[in-house]
Amino acid sequence: MSRSAHPAGPRYADVLPEGHYSAPPADLNQLDQGVWARTVARTPEGAVTVGGLDVQQLAEEFGTPAYFLDEADFRARCRAWRDAFGADADVFYAGKAFLCRAVVRWLHEEGLNLDVCSLGELTTALAAGMPAERIAMHGNNKSSEEIHRAVEEGVGRIVLDSFQEIARVAHAAAALGKRQRVQIRVTVGVEAHTHEFIATAHEDQKFGLALAGGAGGAGGAGGAAGGPAAEAVRRVLQLDSLELVGIHSHIGSQIFDTSGFEVAAHRVVGLLRQVRDEHGVELPEIDLGGGLGIAYTPDDDPSEPQEIAKALRDIVTRECEGAGLTVPRLSVEPGRAIVGPTAFTLYEVGTVKPLDGLRTYVSVDGGMSDNIRTALYDAEYTVALASRASTAGPMLSRVVGKHCESGDIVVRDAFLPADLAPGDLLAVPATGAYCRSMANNYNHALRPPVVAVRDGAARVILRRETEEDLLRLDVG
Numbered sequence: 042m043s044r045s046a047h048p049a050g051p052r053y054a055d056v057l058p059e060g061h062y063s064a065p066p067a068d069l070n071q072l073d074q075g076v077w078a079r080t081v082a083r084t085p086e087g088a089v090t091v092g093g094l095d096v097q098q099l100a101e102e103f104g105t106p107a108y109f110l111d112e113a114d115f116r117a118r119c120r121a122w123r124d125a126f127g128a129d130a131d132v133f134y135a136g137k138a139f140l141c142r143a144v145v146r147w148l149h150e151e152g153l154n155l156d157v158c159s160l161g162e163l164t165t166a167l168a169a170g171m172p173a174e175r176i177a178m179h180g181n182n183k184s185s186e187e188i189h190r191a192v193e194e195g196v197g198r199i200v201l202d203s204f205q206e207i208a209r210v211a212h213a214a215a216a217l218g219k220r221q222r223v224q225i226r227v228t229v230g231v232e233a234h235t236h237e238f239i240a241t242a243h244e245d246q247k248f249g250l251a252l253a254g255g256a257g258g259a260g261g262a263g264g265a266a267g268g269p270a271a272e273a274v275r276r277v278l279q280l281d282s283l284e285l286v287g288i289h290s291h292i293g294s295q296i297f298d299t300s301g302f303e304v305a306a307h308r309v310v311g312l313l314r315q316v317r318d319e320h321g322v323e324l325p326e327i328d329l330g331g332g333l334g335i336a337y338t339p340d341d342d343p344s345e346p347q348e349i350a351k352a353l354r355d356i357v358t359r360e361c362e363g364a365g366l367t368v369p370r371l372s373v374e375p376g377r378a379i380v381g382p383t384a385f386t387l388y389e390v391g392t393v394k395p396l397d398g399l400r401t402y403v404s405v406d407g408g409m410s411d412n413i414r415t416a417l418y419d420a421e422y423t424v425a426l427a428s429r430a431s432t433a434g435p436m437l438s439r440v441v442g443k444h445c446e447s448g449d450i451v452v453r454d455a456f457l458p459a460d461l462a463p464g465d466l467l468a469v470p471a472t473g474a475y476c477r478s479m480a481n482n483y484n485h486a487l488r489p490p491v492v493a494v495r496d497g498a499a500r501v502i503l504r505r506e507t508e509e510d511l512l513r514l515d516v517g
């Protein structure tokens with residue numbers, strides 16, 4: 042619908058940017074299945090349910106704000122990724138998206154591996170029984186303690202991110218009398234974010250070793266052929282305590298097409314070929330990282346795991362055949378694409394402040410402490426009145442939090458029913474990834490719980506923080 046065709050068009054046109062949400066949806070009560078977890082529905086009486094449970098009852102039992110995670114959806118997504126990639130490839134769930142012990146157990150049961158990037162994530166994984174050999178350890182500045190613990194526990198791979206780290210991991214492995222499986226993380230000169238495809242300034246970042254160029258800074262390439270990545274291969278191959286199993290590349294976040302992976306695979310395979318020609322070694326693994334996008338709004342149209350798996354396999358196979366290499370074992374590291382769509386955040390409305398001719402500010406009982414993504418990345422979300430249906434007309438709204446910051450926005454532009462009132466419950470979908478895991482205590486907010494819902498039963502898997510939790514840290 043064009044904006045001018047809508048009765049309220051001119052008013053919205055004054056305050057809304059072109060594009061998303063320039064006009065209200067036809068039915069404010071309708072839940073777009075693309076952005077909600079699979080078992081979310083609206084009852085004939087009007088309330089939103091998940092796993093068969095009414096959000097009003099959930100709010101009464103668990104309070105707000107709270108994240109509600111659809112366990113059946115999470116498990117189904119794990120299986121979809123595992124089945125799409127099959128037995129000759131590995132799916133590593135990126136724990137940074139959201140991790141707790143229950144999630145680790147689900148991953149284990151569904152046959153996924155786990156990518157961790159800190160001692161905290163590693164400890165959580167091990168505490169929940171994930172076998173160490175199914176864990177990959179990441180990080181651009183792993184501490185000695187993290188390296189020591191990872192090697193000691195026997196993680197399946199450590200992804201080396203710098204020259205300094207090659208020496209540190211080799212030293213730790215030698216001291217522990219072990220030979221550590223490692224991959225080298227390379228920057229391939231492609232950075233992909235959402236629909237953008239940026240091929241400049243790509244090596245200007247903290248992660249990984251560049252494929253291109255001659256010097257790698259302090260301790261760099263020293264004039265040998267190839268860039269820092271090729272030099273890193275040389276160094277690792279000389280160290281008895283390290284077993285170089287492959288090359289790793291991660292090109293960005295919230296990516297919707299595979300063209301960036303195509304360039305990445307082409308360049309990674311180029312390095313594999315160079316390694317074979319120079320050292321007579323064919324490395325057996327290639328990891329193309331994560332970054333696959335999800336639907337935050339109805340305008341986003343992510344691919345299914347089957348399509349992604351086929352595209353990535355085809356790309357790697359084609360490149361390897363072209364280079365005369367045996368096709369290595371492929372792995373990927375989706376985080377957001379697995380957990381992102383499976384949860385929503387439930388808030389209670391506290392105040393409603395109409396600004397005539399502009400918009401209505403709707404303040405909820407959470408904000409940038411439970412979802413920093415809007416403030417940090419200008420991320421877009423949708424929102425629905427969840428405790429009841431409404432027949433009222435649309436009201437252009439901005440859903441904001443309760444923090445002392447005017448940028449404390451949860452949903453920048455949303456249409457909510459005009460009869461919205463304090464006490465109503467709002468649900469923001471697609472908050473499973475990078476919301477609880479990036480939650481913070483700004484203004485001494487208490488981080489909300491994560492409640493897993495499945496087949497009519499709900500249980501807390503990460504409890505709400507309490508005032509005692511906050512005060513326990515305050516030892517002054």
Ligand SMILES: Cc1ncc(COP(=O)(O)O)c(C=O)c1O
Pocket residue numbers: 135138156179291293294295330331332333374375376377378474
């Ligand atoms: C190395 C690596 N692997 C995997 C991921 C997971 O990304 P996403 O959650 O977007 O799939 C990230 C984060 O961007 C990452 O840095």
Ligand SMILES: N[C@@H](CCCC[NH3+])C(=O)O
Pocket residue numbers: 137294414474475
């Ligand atoms: N945290 C980011 C993505 C970075 C992922 C880690 N490399 C997000 O919320 O979208």
